[in-house]
Amino acid sequence: MQELKDKVAYITGGSQGIGLSVAKALLGQGMKVAISGRDSSKLESAIKYLKANPDQVLAITSDVRHMSDEQAAIDQVLTQWGHLDVLIANAGIGKFGNIDELSVEDWNHTIDTNLTGVFHSVKASLPAIKKSKGYIITIASLAGTNFFAGGSAYNASKFGLVGFSQAIMLDLRQYEVKVSTIMPGSVATHFAGHIPDDSDAWKIQPEDIGTLVVDLLHMNPRTLPSKIEVRPSMPAGKG
Numbered sequence: 582m583q584e585l586k587d588k589v590a591y592i593t594g595g596s597q598g599i600g601l602s603v604a605k606a607l608l609g610q611g612m613k614v615a616i617s618g619r620d621s622s623k624l625e626s627a628i629k630y631l632k633a634n635p636d637q638v639l640a641i642t643s644d645v646r647h648m649s650d651e652q653a654a655i656d657q658v659l660t661q662w663g664h665l666d667v668l669i670a671n672a673g674i675g676k677f678g679n680i681d682e683l684s685v686e687d688w689n690h691t692i693d694t695n696l697t698g699v700f701h702s703v704k705a706s707l708p709a710i711k712k713s714k715g716y717i718i719t720i721a722s723l724a725g726t727n728f729f730a731g732g733s734a735y736n737a738s739k740f741g742l743v744g745f746s747q748a749i750m751l752d753l754r755q756y757e758v759k760v761s762t763i764m765p766g767s768v769a770t771h772f773a774g775h776i777p778d779d780s781d782a783w784k785i786q787p788e789d790i791g792t793l794v795v796d797l798l799h800m801n802p803r804t805l806p807s808k809i810e811v812r813p814s815m816p817a818g819k820g
Contacts, residue, residue: 594672606791645698695738
């Protein structure tokens with residue numbers, strides 16, 4: 582997929598953070614981009630931030646926890662542009678707490694969004710992605726290989742996502758569909774209620790993930806990595 586102009590991408594969780602930065606990077610390559618999220622007001626703000634031509638960008642309200650939402654989102658993309666070449670499964674949340682404090686609701690919300698939500702996005706987009714011999718990129722986390730106290734729900738969702746992504750890579754190879762998983766460490770976004778500030782300079786910047794996605798899409802399919810770990814620099818005074 583070395584020529585990106587006029588290719589179509591669908592990005593879940595695209596109204597802010599990593600998803601929004603990936604959308605900006607892909608638009609800069611001449612792609613057409615659909616972004617989705619649960620909050621319509623955030624989507625409206627994202628569209629204004631992207632400053633793209635109306636025929637290049639589409640905002641869709643969708644909750645990845647619901648298969649019907651994701652199917653409707655993909656249908657809207659296909660109605661708008663007729664094809665789909667790239668799925669960026671990025672939507673995710675962080676609910677943290679020791680297991681004796683973690684509620685059933687927080688567990689279900691985390692797994693349903695971070696893991697089952699990706700399944701929904703992949704299933705809904707798969708017929709179009711197979712037709713275009715396209716590319717699925719899932720946004721996991723270093724928490725998909727490194728566990729930590731208070732991370733039972735988040736770790737479970739991201740460990741599961743890494744395994745899911747590697748398995749579907751093998752499933753879809755026969756259709757010439759490419760699958761890669763990006764596993765970032767700490768990213769300077771509003772994730773889990775954090776407010777980015779100058780103290781986040783050591784973290785991965787969301788724009789870095791956008792650049793990485795563009796680089797992956799330009800690569801020869803035969804040399805694509807299945808997993809990419811992205812590690813931040815060490816905070817000052819640590820290590």
